[in-house]
Amino acid sequence: MSLARSISTLAFVVSAVVHLGLxxxxxxxxxxxxxFGFVGVxxxxxxxxxxxxxxxxxxxEKDMLALAFAxxxxxxxxxxxxxxxxVYALLFLSKGTDEVAVIHFMxxxxxxxxxxxxxxxxxxxxxxxxxxxxYDPLSQGKLKPFxxxxxxxxxxxxxxxxxxxxxxxxxxxxxx
Numbered sequence: 001m002s003l004a005r006s007i008s009t010l011a012f013v014v015s016a017v018v019h020l021g022l023x024x025x026x027x028x029x030x031x032x033x034x035x036f037g038f039v040g041v042x043x044x045x046x047x048x049x050x051x052x053x054x055x056x057x058x059x060x061e062k063d064m065l066a067l068a069f070a071x072x073x074x075x076x077x078x079x080x081x082x083x084x085x086x087v088y089a090l091l092f093l094s095k096g097t098d099e100v101a102v103i104h105f106m107x108x109x110x111x112x113x114x115x116x117x118x119x120x121x122x123x124x125x126x127x128x129x130x131x132x133x134x135y136d137p138l139s140q141g142k143l144k145p146f147x148x149x150x151x152x153x154x155x156x157x158x159x160x161x162x163x164x165x166x167x168x169x170x171x172x173x174x175x176x
Contacts, residue, residue, distance in 0.1 A: 004096030004163035008104065011160035012086040012095065014153060015107055019083030029076040032069040039142045082107065096160075097167045104161035111154035118146045 028035030033046030041049075050069075053061050085103055093100050116125075123131045123140040124147070131140060 002096055004167055006096070007156070008095040008097075008100055008160045008164050009090065011104060011107065011156050012090045012100075014156060015086035016083045016090065018149075018153065019079040019086070021083075023076060023079045024083075028072055029080075032072040035072055035076075039139070082110070096164050098165065101161055101164040101167075104157055104164055107157040108154065108161045111150055111157050115147070115150050115154050118143060118150055122147060 026035045026037060031043065033043040033050070036046050037043070050065060053065050057065075086107075089095070089100050089103055093103075116129075119125050120129045121131055121135055121140065122143040123135065123137070124144075125131075135143075
């Protein structure tokens with residue numbers, strides 16, 4: 001198996017596992033409150049917070065919370081699409097070739113941008129790009145594990161793209 005095909009295959013496996021398994025396992029698609037366990041907020045605590053905001057918050061607070069939760073669920077939907085595309089590529093496309101390079105490119109762009117955003121949110125880009133004021137130091141620390149997770153994906157996806165780009169697809173009927 002060529003290096004390009006091996007790295008390409010690994011990138012699709014990682015994408016499928018992370019996007020369809022890890023991300024979806026929290027249950028944030030059906031209830032955004034399920035997705036906050038990674039920062040130590042249980043679904044019950046999340047529901048209590050949202051109930052409090054609904055009772056005592058103004059319309060701006062309610063709208064902000066609604067948008068944040070909609071974005072969380074939308075992110076879960078995006079990850080289903082990315083993971084499903086990876087499964088499709090694993091089953092039906094020639095790994096390590098031009099045929100899959102665009103998928104690796106999309107994954108690379110996503111991972112690199114998320115890495116920069118997560119790095120800013122975690123406070124590691126200070127003083128160049130300081131974290132927004134809503135991220136206190138304790139919260140920033142809870143985001144740092146994502147730097148490893150997404151950073152690893154970024155390196156893998158970029159490598160898969162660079163190795164696949166320019167490699168002609170296998171002849172029809174001889175898919176990798």
